[in-house]
Amino acid sequence: MRWSQYYLFTTREVPNDAEVVSHQLMIRAGMIKKLAAGIYTYLPFGWRSLAKLSAIVRRELDAAGALELQMPAIQPAELWQESGRWQRYGKELLRIKDRHDREFAFGPTHEEVITDLVRRDVKSYRQLPFNLYQIQTKFRDEIRPRFGLMRGREFIMKDAYSFDVDAAGLDKAYEAMRRAYCAIFDACRLDYSAVEADTGTIGGSASHEFMVMAGSGESAVVRCPSCGYAANVEKAETRREPAGEAHPPQELQEVATPGKKAVEEVARFLKIAPRRIVKTLIYETEKGLVAALIRGDREVNEVKLMNHLDVERLELASEEKVREATGAPVGFAGPIGLSGLRMVAEESIRHLTNWACGANKEDAHYTGVNPGRDVQLSEFADFLLVHGGDACPRCDGTLEVFRGIEVGHIFKLGDKYSKALGCTFTDEAGAELPMIMGCYGLGIGRTVAAAIEQNHDADGIIWPRPLAPFEVLLAGLNPDDAEVRRVTEGLYDQLREKGVEVFYDDRDERPGVKFKDADLIGLPVRLVVGAKSLKDGQVEVSLRRDRAKHLVAVGDAVAKVLELLHA
RNA sequence: CGGGGCGUAGCUCAGCUUGGUAGAGCGCACGGUUCGGGACCGUGAGGUCGGAGGUUCAAAUCCUCUCGCCCCGACCA
Known part of the structure; x- marks a missing residue:
């Protein structure tokens, strides 16, 4: 190709809204052009790179036995209502109406459509299993699109869906996809890692995210250098010390703590370590208020907490709700005397003795608190937000935190959608069973952006050959x-x-x-x-x-x- | 959703406080000199100052509304 006849116009200056390197370079190198917030034109030079990646994806998925198809981008509301996601998906789902006032959504993902397709076509175990995929433009109405192709609203994604007769079949399909993904990212010569992940709004059981390591990444992942354990922080666990403390119990005391609300303030005021304070967070959920107790120096992993509570909405309660529940302003909540709401304690305080906590009274805290004597804690759970330096849950190593760009995400969905939409088959014995599904996403544009994040210098992009235009x-x-x-x-x-x-x-x-x-x-x-x-x-x-x-x-x-x- | 910021030439931005004929650099066009790491000189084109309304003799500038974009935050008790 001759440049003089090509549509490639580089620029020296970069628009002021480009923050991350990949975004800046893609614009300067004439790969993309913004049309609206989070919506880009892929220019010929950039499109070639996306096309290269798409070709690699097709090659590896085809090799893994998946079949390419193409579904509509516009989807009728009825399907989403049937799965329950019309209500649950939230504002990210772009809803549109046609001339007859019928409601549609611009697909952010295609579980509903594929499940609908398959339920109409497939009736027998003899027709299973299979894995269908497409490479298509999706739309998610992100609150804050940014970083160019890394978090756009309109974006190109490969999404695959596997259908099996049972969990064993799903395991095989899932493993085949995991391998295919590794082959794809290997072929792109990216430094990535497959980490255990939470299943998020799509739902299901097991899940891995493929993260390309980059300082500008939006996700935090932990990795154990000793055994290779890797997980998204939302999912990450840590090994807990089994032993308890054996301090002689102190006397329960109510002490005045005027104006001391935050753990740090209380700790300094009482001259104790933050880890000896138990903080009580009042959360509001669709199932009512919940008090979550956690060690003062640690943070709640809300994703884990939501999973434990089996709720879909979880947010810290408003000032008034806290006052209603505890009788005190925000900052003085504690488990002692707290009633009328579910109370769940983080494992980090299971063996803690002689701690301090709010007294459910303005400007007062308790010290010398000992569970069993002063308060009954019956429900314990893991909802700790893991951070660097925590113990690896699989070996005696220490976890490290990295930032990464999520470029792929694979899920074992199970029967969530097949049940909701009645996608069933008849097995050998004549029983009607829901199909067992898996779904597998891979961001095409985001992967190219991630490749640039990982391969550039002060002067520009350094393409790995497989993705070079x-x-x-x-x-x-x-x-x-x-x-x-x-x-x-x-x-x-x-x-x-x-x-x-x-x-x-x-x-x-x-x-x-x-x-x-x-x-x-x-x-x-x-x-x-x-x-x-x-x-x-x-x-x-x-x-x-x-x-x-x-x-x-x-x-x-x-x-x-x-x-x-x-x- | 809350807070902040910005919309002036294709791009980056100045001008706005204190109202009085719209600017610079880059880019673009033309001419000339150049030609191994974003050249130089000269000439020139290019802007309803995001939009609407208001105040005023006069508005890019002051006021109100509106649209768009960007950033931060969204409560860890």
Whole structure:
């Protein structure tokens, strides 16, 4: 491809709303253009990269036995009402009406549609199992779209859905997808890790997220360097010390703590460590108020707590609700004397003795609290937010926290949707059973953005070859020099004959501009023909990644390019 | 949803406090000199100052409303 005939316009300056590197570089390198908040046009150069990734995804999924189809982006409300998600999904679901005032949604995901499709077609165990996928534009009306393709509203995603007769079948399908995902991200040469994850709003049992490691990532994951345990912080567990404390019990005392609300303030005022305070968080759920007790120096993992309580809504209660429940303003809640609401204690306080907590009275706390004597705690659960330095739950290692970009997420759905939508089959014995489903998402645009996050320098993108829009940048300097032009054109033809994807900078630009642009767009191999070295019959070949220049004879240039390309 | 900020040339931004003929750099066009790391000189095109209403002799500037965009927060007791 000749640049002079291509639609690629690079820029030196970057719009002020581009915060992260991948977003800035994608705009500067002419890959994407914003149309509205979180909505982008994929320009030819950027689209090629997405197409490369899509091809890899197709190759690996096809190899794993999945079948590609294409479902509608617009989905009728009825299906979402049937699954219950019309109400539950929230404002992220873009709802639209047609001319007859019928309600539709622009699909953020396709569980309903695929399940509806399959329930109409498939009736017998003989037709199972199978795995169907599509690569399609989705829409999620995010509150705050940002970071370009990393958190857009309209985005391209590969979503696959497996259907099996039983859990064992699902296990196989799930494992096949997990392997396919590894093959895909390996093929893209990304530094990633598959972590255990919470199943979130999609629901289901087991789940893994594929995270590309990047400091700019929006998700925190923990990893154990010793045993390789890896999990999303929302899911991560930690090993608890089994032993209790054996301090002689102190006397229960009510002490005045005027104006001391936050754990830090109370700890300083009482001259005790925050870990010796139990904080009582009053949460509001659709099942009523809940008091959650946790050690003062730790934080609640609300996802775990929601799962434990089996609720769909969980938020800290309002000032008035707290006052109603505890009889005190916010900051003085405690378990002693608290009644009329469910009370659940975090494992971190199970063995804690002689602690402090709010007295359910303004400006007062208790000290010397001992469960059993002063308060009955009957319900314990794990809803601790794990942080770096916590003990690994699988070995005696210590967990580390990383940031990552979630590029893929696979779920074992089970019968959640097949039951809700009546997607059943008849088994060998003649029994009617719901199909056992899995679903497998992979963000196409986000993965490309993640690849850039992970592969760039101060001058621009450094494409991993599998995702590069083109493989080789051929630049002819000194455009007026007939010999330069002749040699460059010749190399262009030869490379194309070899099947190499060459992007030929034949523009009438100064060398500096061509070099800067070459660095910015970051094609893996660069071949430069300039008058100076051509006097000695040489051209320059280099890799974007290390920029080491190799001067080779014109006749050896193509071979050298091929060598570097496959290095 | 709450708070803050910003909308002025294609892009980055100045001008607004204190109302008085709309600016710079980059980019773009043309001419010339240049030509191995975003050249230089000259000339030029390009803006309903996001939109509507108001105050005023006069509004980019002050007031009200509105739309769009960006950032932060969304309560850890």
